[in-house]
Amino acid sequence: QDLPETTLSVVGSWSSLPLYQKFERVFWEETVPAASGGKITVNMTTFNQMGVSGGDVFRMLGDGVFEVGMTVGDYTVADAPELEGLDVPLLATDADSARKMVAAAKPMVADIMRDRFNAHMLAIAPYPPQVVFCNAEIASLDDLGGKKIRGSGRMTTLFLEALGAEGITMAFSEVPGALERGVIDCAVTGAGSGYSSGWFESSTHLVNLPLGGWDPVITAVNLDAWNAMDPAVQAFLTEQVKTGFEDPAWDDAAGALARDIACLTGSGECAAGAAASMTLVELSDADKARAVEVLEQKILPDWAERAGGDWAERWNASVGAALGVSIAN
Amino acid sequence: MIWYVSIGLAVLLALSVPVGAALFILGFGLDAFFSPMPLMRGLGQMVYSSSDSFLLIAIPLFVLLGEILVRAGIAERTYATLDTWFSWLPGGLVHANIGTATMFSATSGSSVATAATVATVAMPQARKQGYDQRLFAGAIAAGGALGILLPPSINLIVYGFLTQTSVPQLFMAGIVPGLLMALGFMIITAILCTIKPEWGGPSRSFTWAERMAGLPHLIPVLLVFAIIIGSIYTGWATPTEAAAIGVVMALGIAAFYGAVTWTNMRAALLGTIRTTSMVMFVIVGAYFLNFALGATGLNRALSGFLEGLGLGPYGMLLMIVLMYILLGFFIETLALMIATIPIVVPIVIGLGFDKVWFGILLIVLIEMALITPPVGLNLYVVQGARKEGRLSDVMLGAIPFVFVMLVMVGLLIAFPSTALLFAPA
Amino acid sequence: MTGSDRLATRVMTLVNGLRTANRWIALLCGMVLVGAVALIIVEVLGRQFPALHLGGADELSGYIMAAIATWGFSYALVERAHVRIDLVHARLPVGGRAVMDVIAMASVLLVAVLVASYAYDVLAKSVARGSRSNTPLGIPLWMPQIIWFGGWVWLTLTSALLLAATVILSLLRRWDMVEQIASIPVETGEVQ
Numbered sequence: 001q002d003l004p005e006t007t008l009s010v011v012g013s014w015s016s017l018p019l020y021q022k023f024e025r026v027f028w029e030e031t032v033p034a035a036s037g038g039k040i041t042v043n044m045t046t047f048n049q050m051g052v053s054g055g056d057v058f059r060m061l062g063d064g065v066f067e068v069g070m071t072v073g074d075y076t077v078a079d080a081p082e083l084e085g086l087d088v089p090l091l092a093t094d095a096d097s098a099r100k101m102v103a104a105a106k107p108m109v110a111d112i113m114r115d116r117f118n119a120h121m122l123a124i125a126p127y128p129p130q131v132v133f134c135n136a137e138i139a140s141l142d143d144l145g146g147k148k149i150r151g152s153g154r155m156t157t158l159f160l161e162a163l164g165a166e167g168i169t170m171a172f173s174e175v176p177g178a179l180e181r182g183v184i185d186c187a188v189t190g191a192g193s194g195y196s197s198g199w200f201e202s203s204t205h206l207v208n209l210p211l212g213g214w215d216p217v218i219t220a221v222n223l224d225a226w227n228a229m230d231p232a233v234q235a236f237l238t239e240q241v242k243t244g245f246e247d248p249a250w251d252d253a254a255g256a257l258a259r260d261i262a263c264l265t266g267s268g269e270c271a272a273g274a275a276a277s278m279t280l281v282e283l284s285d286a287d288k289a290r291a292v293e294v295l296e297q298k299i300l301p302d303w304a305e306r307a308g309g310d311w312a313e314r315w316n317a318s319v320g321a322a323l324g325v326s327i328a329n
Numbered sequence: 330m331i332w333y334v335s336i337g338l339a340v341l342l343a344l345s346v347p348v349g350a351a352l353f354i355l356g357f358g359l360d361a362f363f364s365p366m367p368l369m370r371g372l373g374q375m376v377y378s379s380s381d382s383f384l385l386i387a388i389p390l391f392v393l394l395g396e397i398l399v400r401a402g403i404a405e406r407t408y409a410t411l412d413t414w415f416s417w418l419p420g421g422l423v424h425a426n427i428g429t430a431t432m433f434s435a436t437s438g439s440s441v442a443t444a445a446t447v448a449t450v451a452m453p454q455a456r457k458q459g460y461d462q463r464l465f466a467g468a469i470a471a472g473g474a475l476g477i478l479l480p481p482s483i484n485l486i487v488y489g490f491l492t493q494t495s496v497p498q499l500f501m502a503g504i505v506p507g508l509l510m511a512l513g514f515m516i517i518t519a520i521l522c523t524i525k526p527e528w529g530g531p532s533r534s535f536t537w538a539e540r541m542a543g544l545p546h547l548i549p550v551l552l553v554f555a556i557i558i559g560s561i562y563t564g565w566a567t568p569t570e571a572a573a574i575g576v577v578m579a580l581g582i583a584a585f586y587g588a589v590t591w592t593n594m595r596a597a598l599l600g601t602i603r604t605t606s607m608v609m610f611v612i613v614g615a616y617f618l619n620f621a622l623g624a625t626g627l628n629r630a631l632s633g634f635l636e637g638l639g640l641g642p643y644g645m646l647l648m649i650v651l652m653y654i655l656l657g658f659f660i661e662t663l664a665l666m667i668a669t670i671p672i673v674v675p676i677v678i679g680l681g682f683d684k685v686w687f688g689i690l691l692i693v694l695i696e697m698a699l700i701t702p703p704v705g706l707n708l709y710v711v712q713g714a715r716k717e718g719r720l721s722d723v724m725l726g727a728i729p730f731v732f733v734m735l736v737m738v739g740l741l742i743a744f745p746s747t748a749l750l751f752a753p754a
Numbered sequence: 755m756t757g758s759d760r761l762a763t764r765v766m767t768l769v770n771g772l773r774t775a776n777r778w779i780a781l782l783c784g785m786v787l788v789g790a791v792a793l794i795i796v797e798v799l800g801r802q803f804p805a806l807h808l809g810g811a812d813e814l815s816g817y818i819m820a821a822i823a824t825w826g827f828s829y830a831l832v833e834r835a836h837v838r839i840d841l842v843h844a845r846l847p848v849g850g851r852a853v854m855d856v857i858a859m860a861s862v863l864l865v866a867v868l869v870a871s872y873a874y875d876v877l878a879k880s881v882a883r884g885s886r887s888n889t890p891l892g893i894p895l896w897m898p899q900i901i902w903f904g905g906w907v908w909l910t911l912t913s914a915l916l917l918a919a920t921v922i923l924s925l926l927r928r929w930d931m932v933e934q935i936a937s938i939p940v941e942t943g944e945v946q
């Protein structure tokens with residue numbers, strides 16, 4: 001392949017998490033240079049290694065501080081409330097439906113990235129689902145009512161409040177101590193992060209429900225840089241990012257959740273270390289139906305108002321249609 | 330590039346450019362000469378995101394708490410009381426200096442503020458009672474350094490902020506090493522003054538009645554400390570919330586001593602804003618410099634270099650400790666912490682050491698930097714309060730205490746539980 | 755009184771006015787900080803007594819922190835409180851010290867100008883996008899950011915005026931006055 005020489009500054013997502021270590025870094029530092037025959041070279045770092053807040057990544061990307069940037073879509077909704085629709089809690093309960101949800105949302109996300117952040121969307125890859133660690137008996141969705149829960153993201157917090165729970169803001173590092181001392185009853189994070197940070201030592205019940213959504217990570221290119229690229233480079237990146245990054249990351253997602261749950265509950269082989277023995281809570285179909293009802297009646301209409309424009313209709317026609325959910329008017 | 334940063338920093342500091350501005354300018358230079366990315370475009374965002382912080386507002390709150398207590402005359406009363414309890418020891422009042430610094434550290438988040446406060450109340454006594462001022466002043470400089478090891482501590486908050494470490498855990502972990510170090514300071518004073526009585530001053534005895542009469546004056550400080558630490562430890566309040574509670578308590582104590590006057594409150598608020606802004610200027614400057622270092626890949630190159638040495642965990646730790654001792658001679662401490670933590674801490678964790686434990690070890694090294702020449706802010710502050718003699722007297726007087734800090738470093742490495750014993754998960 | 759005396763006096767009057775203004779600003783910042791204390795206390799009590807529960811104290815305190823620290827930079831500057839290393843400075847004759855004071859003041863001005871201009875972009879972007887904080891409170895970000903941006907503009911103004919004053923007084927060889935407005939203070943034990 002005959003590509004013009006190109007150098008890219010790439011800023012990845014959290015350097016401590018598997019998405020970066022297993023997929024982002026490998027793709028940009030190994031796959032891209034190799035597949036381009038050494039024509040495309042990459043300087044890679046991550047936003048946390050630069051001390052950049054996750055919510056500032058796309059602002060800086062739009063300004064051209066770097067060419068390629070990755071961050072959790074939910075971190076940037078201060079600048080683009082319509083982006084909240086990419087990651088609605090509880091709608092996708094397994095990796096396949098999450099993938100369907102994200103695929104349906106992609107055209108909207110591409111428009112948002114272009115209009116809000118002067119950027120071209122390249123890919124969307126998932127973090128593991130954001131499940132709930134509780135230091136309390138939990139058997140149903142109702143049991144979350146009245147609990148103090150450390151959530152993340154506005155939509156999750158609003159959902160918790162709709163259930164009668166209290167949303168608490170707290171730094172990630174303070175969570176284990178707070179769970180232990182009863183300052184909070186539950187906290188939301190990825191199952192893998194919770195395992196590697198030892199949250200199982202201060203909590204008893206693992207609610208296997210993506211209350212915090214999937215925290216999809218958007219990869220985007222500065223639009224000016226993108227437009228200045230040779231069409232061959234554009235085509236190369238578009239194709240490679242799908243086969244070399246997005247697909248493998250999604251293929252891994254389903255297995256990852258099962259592996260992490262095995263480590264947290266001791267229900268199976270744990271390759272990461274000693275397995276813990278948390279109680280796994282799977283919510284009933286009635287609970288799931290109730291969650292969807294709360295979303296349809298309260299959370300999503302509120303979002304439609306925040307986002308304004310025709311986002312509710314676009315959402316209903318894409319994500320909603322794919323998952324059989326509809327925002328009430 | 331590493332030479333650009335080191336020499337650039339040395340030149341700017343030698344030119345007496347304000348430390349915060351020097352860090353910004355180094356970052357601008359990295360952008361202009363080394364970075365593949367136009368970093369300046371991220372300048373505004375970096376500065377905003379580093380100043381908008383619920384955790385960092387604990388800094389002005391703890392400063393305000395200390396300011397109010399000082400204006401309530403707490404330092405004088407504590408000093409007079411500890412004089413009656415400790416001055417029979419060999420070294421006399423020097424022990425009261427250490428004791429007062431320890432007590433005041435328990436409510437102050439800053440070493441420089443603690444040293445300044447104790448120096449102001451203690452130095453007149455040194456003159457009055459004819460002490461050899463070297464050890465006397467050295468003890469204040471070193472005792473004041475405890476301000477950042479015993480909670481509350483601005484530097485521990487900054488460490489927690491930069492490394493995502495639990496600040497309550499860090500606070501708890503600082504207590505035992507802080508108290509051990511205070512004890513070490515007193516032991517070395519007693520030993521030196523037994524060998525060389527002329528280094529201390531007259532040992533004086535007080536009656537038990539005199540001693541008991543002073544005790545109530547210690548209650549306010551102990552109460553503030555207990556409430557701050559208790560509320561954090563039980564999880565009843567975050568560090569920032571505990572600081573706010575402390576401010577309210579300090580106001581109550583000042584009211585009790587009749588010190589809530591417009592003049593006092595005005596001075597306390599102005600002093601708080603002055604200190605906070607001075608600290609924050611360094612923090613935002615260092616934050617931007619880190620952003621530039623990260624973008625140019627210098628920090629990854631450095632950690633790659635260190636990891637490539639293949640020294641093993643303890644060899645590497647020793648290298649890091651030596652580096653801090655060396656840099657600590659020359660670099661202002663907050664700038665030193667912020668500029669090195671993002672590079673050093675990931676390496677240390679990668680070696681399998683505990684993040685909380687390393688935070689405490691680092692603070693002891695930072696305390697050492699505060700009392701070692703040529704750049705040691707506590708030395709300057711104490712010399713300023715003496716208004717006589719030479720700075721070198723204070724430097725000489727601080728040497729025995731540097732020795733105690735070195736012992737503490739060794740102790741922390743040999744027995745990590747010194748720090749981790751009372752640190753909850 | 756010679757012409758140069760009159761000029762020096764006028765410069766000092768200006769600097770003193772600047773000092774007074776900054777002292778009032780700092781006092782206002784201090785009172786806002788006391789407001790933050792009240793807000794946080796209510797939040798703590800609100801956890802025990804839900805009737806008092808307001809929420810959002812953490813978010814608002816963050817904005818307050820950004821505001822008071824930034825507006826305080828100028829106060830710390832007129833009070834000569836920013837940390838400077840006097841290893842070389844202290845060993846120079848008055849003229850040399852004045853040169854270093856000019857450099858120091860100019861460095862602050864450089865930083866202030868650059869940060870203020872890029873801070874404007876941050877603010878402008880929040881206004882253009884109608885950005886709101888990613889919390890249930892959903893505060894329009896331009897509100898805290900305009901206060902923060904103003905602090906950097908004020909630092910630009912303060913440092914520019916102080917730099918001009920330092921240069922003029924140095925040219926007039928009024929070293930005592932240069933020392934008063936721009937030098938490194940001899941530690942008095944009051945400095946915290």
Ligand code: NA
Pocket residue numbers: 433434435436437438439475476477478479480481482
């Ligand atoms: Na302290």
Ligand code: NA
Pocket residue numbers: 657658659660697698699700701702703704705
């Ligand atoms: Na030093």
